[in-house]
Amino acid sequence: MATGTEGLRERKKQRTREAIIDAALRLFTERGFEHTTVADIAAAADIAPRTFFGYFPTKEDVVFHDFEATFGSLDERLRSRAPGESAIDAMRDWIASMLAQTDFNDPRELCQRRITRSTPALLEHERTLMARFEAALGEAVAQDLGADQGPLRPRMVASAATAALAMLEAFYDDKVELLNGELDPMAMVDEALTFLKGGIEALRERPPAPVPVRSPT
Amino acid sequence: MATGTEGLRERKKQRTREAIIDAALRLFTERGFEHTTVADIAAAADIAPRTFFGYFPTKEDVVFHDFEATFGSLDERLRSRAPGESAIDAMRDWIASMLAQTDFNDPRELCQRRITRSTPALLEHERTLMARFEAALGEAVAQDLGADQGPLRPRMVASAATAALAMLEAFYDDKVELLNGELDPMAMVDEALTFLKGGIEALRERPPAPVPVRSPT
DNA sequence: GGCAATCATGCACTGATTGCAATCACGCAG
DNA sequence: CTGCGTGATTGCAATCAGTGCATGATTGCC
Structure with missing residues (x-):
């Protein structure tokens, strides 16, 4: 019971997975994503x-x-946030702990970002993945705001939040300059x-919620 | 100047383009995007x-x-907005005129939305296209805010705005219910x-902009 | 040891997309 | 009206991702 959490099978599978990741990232870095085939x-x-x-x-x-x-x-x-904790605060907390355990020098992460930035297909795929963050976040925010606020507001909040999340990735890209300038990602x-x-507040004071869509059955 | 703006060649090409679009949308609607081949x-x-x-x-x-x-x-x-006009106002104006000239019953648009909604590959592609709106908008907003505001703020604004834009598409999806409820898209x-x-205002009062760096694509 | 669930493969196939080279047709000059 | 040059259309072969299926090899468990 040294490294393996499960049986031999699981460990072997994990090792294969890692091998694939390592091989792929190495090749992608060397020849580029497009010029690397699955066969390679x-x-x-x-x-x-x-x-x-x-x-x-x-x-x-x-x-x-x-x-x-x-x-x-x-x-x-x-999902497991305390009853009184807002989705936004929970997200902040999550980001903080995420940043704390992130190694900005991990070669894997670095090359991952570099390759993605220069490959349209990867940027596209990344956006799709980001959309899942946005969806999860939007759902949580919607819960906070209440159903009477309509579907648009949570989405806007989630969307803007995701944009900020995307910006954080720049810390991988340009970590040298950023860290030298002693910038705090949390800022x-x-x-x-x-x-x-500010946006939510502005809405709270102003108009009620439009866009009801469909009446209860 | 009925249909052709150029020579026969151009008109023919346009006709072919339309033929492809019509054929494709029809087939996509009938059998679905995935079950239609380019050959079909x-x-x-x-x-x-x-x-x-x-x-x-x-x-x-x-x-x-x-x-x-x-x-x-x-x-x-x-790009051509008046010197005093904000990017956001220009966008509002654009949306208004866009909505004014939109035929919510155009079968093409309708099936376009329907197909997209049910096809992952299309949703993915759509996000990529939306990203271009976001980029253009972000650039314009950045101009309004000034470079000293950093790159994050304009992006958040653009991102949130795009989310609203995406919501508008629901008007195609559920136009019946929405129009029956006499809802105004502009609302x-x-x-x-x-x-x-509200968001921008909240930031204006607050601290200046951190986060420099970020190489454009 | 032996059975059932997994995993790794090999093989064949569909389908998108591209590069190339041979044709074809439109628009213009003679 | 006729011949050219350029751009459009095609056919063909090839690359490559992704999938379904059947077979043999492993592993977990009784």
């Missing part, structure tokens, strides 16, 4: 091409291998929260 | 499969055939603007 990755990871798809549904997904875990983490945090986050709260 | 579309439009790609770079793009025109329209509106837009302005 399979060869480098020492598995059959067909096996690749048993681990990742698409070539893109290898790059975002940690998404499910990260998303699950936020989703869980939002950005708090700026975003100020914006969100 | 080509056959229905009476062209060679290879020719299809001379008109659209991907199968997805047929569905958003009017994107370039629409985007160009907003971009133009933003939604104005709600979004209230949110944005």
Whole structure:
């Protein structure tokens, strides 16, 4: 019971997964995402091409291998937040703990960002993943605001919040300059929260909620 | 100047383009996007499969055939706005005129929305296109706010605005219910603007802008 | 040891997309 | 009216992602 949490099977699978990720990221960095075929990755990871798809549904997904875990983490945090805690505050807390445990020098993360930035297909896929953050966040915010506020407000909040989240990724891209300038990522986050709260506040005072859509049955 | 603005060649090309769009949308509606091959579309439009790609770079793009025109329209509106007019106001104006000339019964638009809503690949592609709106809007807003405000604020504004824009699309989806309830799309837009302005205002009072750096694409 | 659930593969196939080279047709000049 | 040059249309072959299916190899468990 040294490293493995499960049986031999699980450990082996995990090792294969890691091998695929390592091989893929290395090749992507060397030749670029588009110039690397799944067959190349399979060869480098020492598995059959067909096996690749048993681990990742698409070539893109290898790059975002940690998404499910990260998303699950936020989703869980939002769902289990204390009754009085707002979704936005929960998110702030989540980001803080996330930043705390992030190694800005992890070569994997670094190359992940670099490759994504220069590959349209990956940017596209990333947006789709971000949309899931947005959806989860929007749902939580909607709960806070109440159903009578309509569907638009939570979405706007979630959307703006996600934009801030996206900005945080710049810390991977340009970490050197940013860290040298001793900038605090949380300062950005708090700026975003100020914006969100200001917006919500402005709506609270003003008009009621339009867009009811459909009457109860 | 009935239909053709240019020579026969241009008109013919336009006709072919329309034929492709019509054929594609019809087939997509009948069998679904995924169950329609480019070959099917080509056959229905009476062209060679290879020719299809001379008109659209991907199968997805047929569905958003009017994107370039629409985007160009907003971009133009933003760039040519009066010196005193804010980007947000310009956008509101643009949306208003856009809504005014929109036929909510155009079968093309209707099926376009219906198909997109039920096809992951199209939703993904749509997000990518939306990102261009967001970018254009963000750029204009950044100009309004000034460079000293940092890159995050304009992005949040643009992102939230885009969320509102996305909501508007619901008017195609559920137009019956919405129109019956005599809801004004512009009410939604104005709600979004209230949110944005509230957010911006909250920031204006607050601290200056952190976060420099960020290489544009 | 032996059975059932998994996992890894090999193979064949669908379909999008692209590069190339041969044609074809439109618009213009003679 | 006729011949050219340029852009449009095609056919063909090839690359590559992703999928379904059947087979053999492993592993977990009784």
